[in-house]
Amino acid sequence: MTRVVQVDPFAPQLAVIREAAAVLRSGGLVAFPTETVYGLGANALDAAAVEKIFQAKGRPANNPLIVHFSDPAAAECVVTDWPSEAALLAARFWPGPLTLVLPKADIVPGIVTAGSATVGVRVPANLIALELLAACGFPLAAPSANATNRISPTSADHVRRSLAEGVDLILDGGPTTGGLESTVLDLASGHPRILRLGLVTQEQIEAVIGPVETPRLNLDPSRHALPSPGVTARHYSPRARLEIAVNGANRVRELLAAGARVGWLRLTDVEAGAATSAAPCPCVDLPGDPVHYARGLYSALHRLDEEPIEYIVVDQPPQGSPWAAIHDRLRRASAR
Numbered sequence: 001m002t003r004v005v006q007v008d009p010f011a012p013q014l015a016v017i018r019e020a021a022a023v024l025r026s027g028g029l030v031a032f033p034t035e036t037v038y039g040l041g042a043n044a045l046d047a048a049a050v051e052k053i054f055q056a057k058g059r060p061a062n063n064p065l066i067v068h069f070s071d072p073a074a075a076e077c078v079v080t081d082w083p084s085e086a087a088l089l090a091a092r093f094w095p096g097p098l099t100l101v102l103p104k105a106d107i108v109p110g111i112v113t114a115g116s117a118t119v120g121v122r123v124p125a126n127l128i129a130l131e132l133l134a135a136c137g138f139p140l141a142a143p144s145a146n147a148t149n150r151i152s153p154t155s156a157d158h159v160r161r162s163l164a165e166g167v168d169l170i171l172d173g174g175p176t177t178g179g180l181e182s183t184v185l186d187l188a189s190g191h192p193r194i195l196r197l198g199l200v201t202q203e204q205i206e207a208v209i210g211p212v213e214t215p216r217l218n219l220d221p222s223r224h225a226l227p228s229p230g231v232t233a234r235h236y237s238p239r240a241r242l243e244i245a246v247n248g249a250n251r252v253r254e255l256l257a258a259g260a261r262v263g264w265l266r267l268t269d270v271e272a273g274a275a276t277s278a279a280p281c282p283c284v285d286l287p288g289d290p291v292h293y294a295r296g297l298y299s300a301l302h303r304l305d306e307e308p309i310e311y312i313v314v315d316q317p318p319q320g321s322p323w324a325a326i327h328d329r330l331r332r333a334s335a336r
């Protein structure tokens, strides 16, 4: 059984941070919270340790890992170019959920970047992650701490249930506040390009560096050379078949009438926690603002996925820039 240790997210216990850093220093794997989702960390400069991440997740070797730092200046040391856009974005969004893809320096082992000449770097906005990174003194390669193609973890319990083996220690810092992964922005190809939508919106990035290209959604890996291997149509999947419905209530009724076992991810207009009408099936309510919706989305999907259901009906969320990453994840979760 993987050891799970509680950590105070506002005042991480030094003894625990030191123990986790020691595990990482000796080449082990530690799962830790970030502001987005839990990461599965290894010493990014130790190829053998990084190899264990790919094994534990069942991750294909062609999917590169993000490298995490506590200090923006240290991130500059693993890239060979630090354009003015990187400096501006780092100053505005770090620590925070933005990953910058830049030409990699030789110090980064090829396994981290899946052989690519670029590396994704970010400084996470989570005190446990930052103190762990500072105690290590080396950067951490960390993908989301879930088995490949499953829903990302927003709690230590999600990690424990998704990754049964190969993780030496899980730091339980409570539920993550952001709930969706970081935005991945390519700054290595001349034209800034969003490779993965995330918690930092396109509008927020464009306010700092001007126009950026947006991702082509639902790329089919058999027909396209992928700019970012993680950007495949099917990803982040629950076990049950997920359907996005303009009128979820109707779709739920229809499926129940046909004898199907259904769960419902319901969009509520009321404040989180307020009373809502009874649902005819297992149901999780998410509020109608994008920040709280993002925070609760993966947890809701994890919960519904534990039910003996064949379908998850999701009320279609509103449109607009702050909802773009949410639509992206729901579309992927619904892809078959």
Ligand code: TXA
Binding pocket: 034, 036, 037, 038, 039, 040, 063, 064, 065, 066, 097, 099, 101, 113, 116, 118, 119, 120, 124, 142, 143, 144, 145, 180, 181, 182, 183, 184, 195, 196, 227, 228, 229, 230, 231
């Ligand atoms: O919020 C996050 O980004 C979380 C936390 C733990 O930091 N990490 C995360 O990592 O979501 P992962 O491995 O699940 O997703 C990383 C994404 C993948 O789509 C990967 O293909 C892309 O970033 N990526 C990483 N390095 C890249 C590179 N050098 N070039 C292009 N894409 C890259």
Ligand code: MG
Binding pocket: 143, 144, 152
């Ligand atoms: Mg992931």
